[in-house]
Amino acid sequence: MNTYEIIVVGGGPAGLAAAIEAHKSGAKNILILERDRELGGILQQCIHNGFGLHIFKEELTGPEYAERFIREMDALGIEYRLDTMVLEVRNDRTVDIISSKHGFETLQAKAIVLAMGCRERTRGAINIPGTRPAGVYSAGAAQRFVNMEGLMVGKRVVVLGSGDIGLIMARRMTLEGAKVLAVAEILPYSGGLTRNIVQCLYDYDIPLYLSHTITSIEGRDRVEGVTIAQVDTKRQPIPGTEIHYDCDTLLLSVGLIPENELSKTAGIQLDPVTGGPVVNECMETSVPGIFACGNVVQVHDLVDWVTEESRKAGRNAARLVLGQITEGEPDLRTRANHGVRYVVPHTIRIENIEKEIDLMMRVTDPFKNKYLVVKHGEDVVKKVRKAHLTPGEMESMKIPVEKLRGLTGELTVCLEEVAHEA
Amino acid sequence: MKRDLICIVCPMGCRCSIEEDTSAPKGYKVTGITCKRGEDYAIKEVTEPTRMLTSTVRIEGARLPRLPVRTSGAIPKERIGECMALINQLQVRHPVAMGQVLLKNLFDTNVNLIASRSL
Numbered sequence: 289m290n291t292y293e294i295i296v297v298g299g300g301p302a303g304l305a306a307a308i309e310a311h312k313s314g315a316k317n318i319l320i321l322e323r324d325r326e327l328g329g330i331l332q333q334c335i336h337n338g339f340g341l342h343i344f345k346e347e348l349t350g351p352e353y354a355e356r357f358i359r360e361m362d363a364l365g366i367e368y369r370l371d372t373m374v375l376e377v378r379n380d381r382t383v384d385i386i387s388s389k390h391g392f393e394t395l396q397a398k399a400i401v402l403a404m405g406c407r408e409r410t411r412g413a414i415n416i417p418g419t420r421p422a423g424v425y426s427a428g429a430a431q432r433f434v435n436m437e438g439l440m441v442g443k444r445v446v447v448l449g450s451g452d453i454g455l456i457m458a459r460r461m462t463l464e465g466a467k468v469l470a471v472a473e474i475l476p477y478s479g480g481l482t483r484n485i486v487q488c489l490y491d492y493d494i495p496l497y498l499s500h501t502i503t504s505i506e507g508r509d510r511v512e513g514v515t516i517a518q519v520d521t522k523r524q525p526i527p528g529t530e531i532h533y534d535c536d537t538l539l540l541s542v543g544l545i546p547e548n549e550l551s552k553t554a555g556i557q558l559d560p561v562t563g564g565p566v567v568n569e570c571m572e573t574s575v576p577g578i579f580a581c582g583n584v585v586q587v588h589d590l591v592d593w594v595t596e597e598s599r600k601a602g603r604n605a606a607r608l609v610l611g612q613i614t615e616g617e618p619d620l621r622t623r624a625n626h627g628v629r630y631v632v633p634h635t636i637r638i639e640n641i642e643k644e645i646d647l648m649m650r651v652t653d654p655f656k657n658k659y660l661v662v663k664h665g666e667d668v669v670k671k672v673r674k675a676h677l678t679p680g681e682m683e684s685m686k687i688p689v690e691k692l693r694g695l696t697g698e699l700t701v702c703l704e705e706v707a708h709e710a
Numbered sequence: 711m712k713r714d715l716i717c718i719v720c721p722m723g724c725r726c727s728i729e730e731d732t733s734a735p736k737g738y739k740v741t742g743i744t745c746k747r748g749e750d751y752a753i754k755e756v757t758e759p760t761r762m763l764t765s766t767v768r769i770e771g772a773r774l775p776r777l778p779v780r781t782s783g784a785i786p787k788e789r790i791g792e793c794m795a796l797i798n799q800l801q802v803r804h805p806v807a808m809g810q811v812l813l814k815n816l817f818d819t820n821v822n823l824i825a826s827r828s829l
Contacts, residue, residue: 325773335778335826336764349764351778351827355808435766438776463765463794482723486716487761491787676722 293317293609295383295397296602297374297550300329302582303403304357305595306602310401311364313606319395320361320368321385327361327368328354329405331591333432336456338483342592353591377402377554379575399577399605402551402565403598406544406583408453416448418505421512427453427541431460440464442537446514447471448502450478450485451680452589454541459488461539468492469533472500472516474523477654479680481589502538503530511536544587554578561630562586568618568635569645570604571597576615579605586632586648589682597648604640614639620664620692620699627651627658627703629679636699641689649685649701654678659704662687664695673706715755717748728752760784764826765797767812771804772829779812783821797823804829 293315296303299322307320326332331339334350341347344356361368372387383395408426425433425441431453433439445466447454450473458468471489476499478485489496497516503525504515518529546564548556557566557574564585565573572579581601582594607613618635632648647662655677662669662685670687677683685701712729726742740752754760762784766776785793793816802812806825813823 332827335766335780337762337780347762349778349780349826352808355827435778436774436776438766438768463763463790482716483718486718490716491761 289382289394289396291317291396292319293397294319294399294401294602294605295381295395296320296401296403297377297383298322298329298403298405298582298584299324299327299368299370300403300405300582301331301354301357301591301594302405302584302598302601303329303401304354304361305598306401306403306579306581306605307366307368308357308360308364309599309602310606311366311602313603313610315399315606315609318366319397320366321372321374321383322368322370323373325370327358327370330428333428333435334456335435336460339591342590343595350591357595374550377550377578379555379578381577397577398609399579401598401601401605402556402573402578402580402584403582403601404547404550404584406546406587408540409543409545410540416502416505418502418514419508421505421507421510423507423511423536424505424538424540427451427457427539430537430539431457434460434464440466441539442466442511442535444469444533444535445537445539446502446516446533446535447539447541449473449541449543450480450496450498451541451543452480452484454539455480455484455488457539457541458494459492462492462494466537468494469535470495470497470516470531472497472502474499474501474519477678481680497531500529501525505538511538514538544583546584546587548584551580551584556580559630559634561624562632564632566634567632569633569637569640570608570613571601571633572604572608577608586630586650586682589680593648593682593684596646600646619696621697622647623698623700624649625700625702627653627655627677628660628701631701636692638689638692638695641692644686644688645692647685647687647699647701649683650679650681651677651683651703652679655703657706659706660685661702661704663700663702664697669699671704677703713756715752717743717751719745719747719751724748726752728756759787761787761790763790763793763797765794767797767800767802769802769804769806769829772806774829777802777806777829778826779823780826781816781821782811782824783819785816785819785821789817789819792817793823 331350331354339353517525581598620636622631731739769777
């Protein structure tokens with residue numbers, strides 16, 4: 289059986305950053321497994337700009353961001369395999385893989401980094417009524433067809449969901465000559481960045497209907513039309529508010545789900561809120577020696593944060609292999625409270641924190657002017673004033689290790705009111 | 711003429727109005743914005759709006775049929791349609807390196823069209 293120090297599952301931004309950082313941290317025998325025909329993951333189809341502002345201090349497209357990491361990985365001589373599917377990851381850190389070139393193999397690792405990313409929610413996941421014709425695409429599938437294969441998916445388009453991928457695709461389809469008739473969003477606010485709403489929709493006079501959803505898809509072989517309607521506070525369609533569009537295409541941008549099939553068969557504990565593994569301060573899952581990072585843990589809004597989180601996972605996987613991690617029960621558990629939906633990481637062993645711990649979180653609803661507070665019991669560990677909070681933008685708080693030393697029990701993260709100033 | 715804008719400089723997304731005002735230092739009165747950068751954005755947006763443009767061009771002899779491209783800087787917003795027409799006519803041959811200039815000095819703006827990956 290082939291043996292590696294570290295096996296990385298997935299060659300997208302998370303896997304690349306983890307492998308590079310593991311190498312720089314002293315692990316040398318590393319293998320990246322990628323199921324697609326090339327490295328880079330979803331970045332290769334995200335041809336728009338806006339990537340890398342934090343990591344590179346410049347605005348890159350997805351393929352440019354990916355290529356910088358691929359070059360670095362190549363320069364370090366890290367081994368990778370393309371067109372290779374991972375079938376199973378086990379808690380003894382063996383991995384079953386299959387490829388046309390080498391057939392079925394089982395590999396052994398000292399540490400594994402899971403970096404499988406996420407998948408789009410599909411029509412089936414949100415139960416849209418109507419017929420089932422061709423022409424209903426997830427926004428990401430359409431993006432791959434248009435940007436990588438050079439295939440146009442339709443001429444008259446309605447988009448359901450106002451996440452960033454949906455907004456980006458509304459502009460992209462317009463630039464390629466399609467007519468985008470409307471974007472419907474079931475929530476009273478958009479999950480996409482303001483920048484994208486302005487530059488992808490308003491620039492091209494594409495209407496955005498908030499608190500609206502699709503109530504019907506028509507057409508037998510191909511989409512012929514869709515009907516949208518306003519929804520009430522319980523998200524039920526309001527009769528009489530229907531708008532009908534003649535169209536041949538419906539794009540769905542209705543959320544992303546961490547892809548954890550492999551994690552489940554490995555017996556890794558998942559967080560029902562994030563949909564990703566429960567992780568500790570090292571980004572290690574509930575199975576010792578198996579780490580996770582990027583969108584498989586929590587769906588990020590910026591690839592820069594995926595890179596940052598994955599560097600942490602890669603570095604700690606290397607530290608584990610080199611015997612630099614103290615195993616044992618966690619000192620602290622994190623908990624989301626009032627206004628905060630989740631916190632990552634879930635557990636903390638203070639001894640393993642090198643300098644500071646980065647707590648990442650999302651809020652439950654849009655808020656203005658609140659304190660984001662980390663507490664131990666009634667004691668405030670850190671408090672930051674936020675002018676603007678929205679579920680679409682991940683928040684993070686860095687806490688120096690000195691502030692945590694000696695603490696046990698629970699660390700809660702919540703929102704608190706800002707007292708009125710005179 | 712008064713125009714309503716949403717500022718995109720930061721996540722606050724200020725909704726603001728802008729109108730010409732010869733008595734203001736920069737010639738415009740901006741209301742509803744909470745910072746200096748936002749005011750500059752609003753004035754630029756009504757005087758000379760620019761955008762980055764990204765798209766794909768046909769590539770021959772490569773393992774994929776399309777090459778992603780971008781403008782090396784922002785171009786005037788009203789030129790986007792013309793720029794797409796140029797991009798749609800363009801065809802390149804393998805190999806192309808990331809950053810390689812495919813069209814020079816678009817509309818005399820000193821902005822080039824460049825490949826955004828190696829292929």
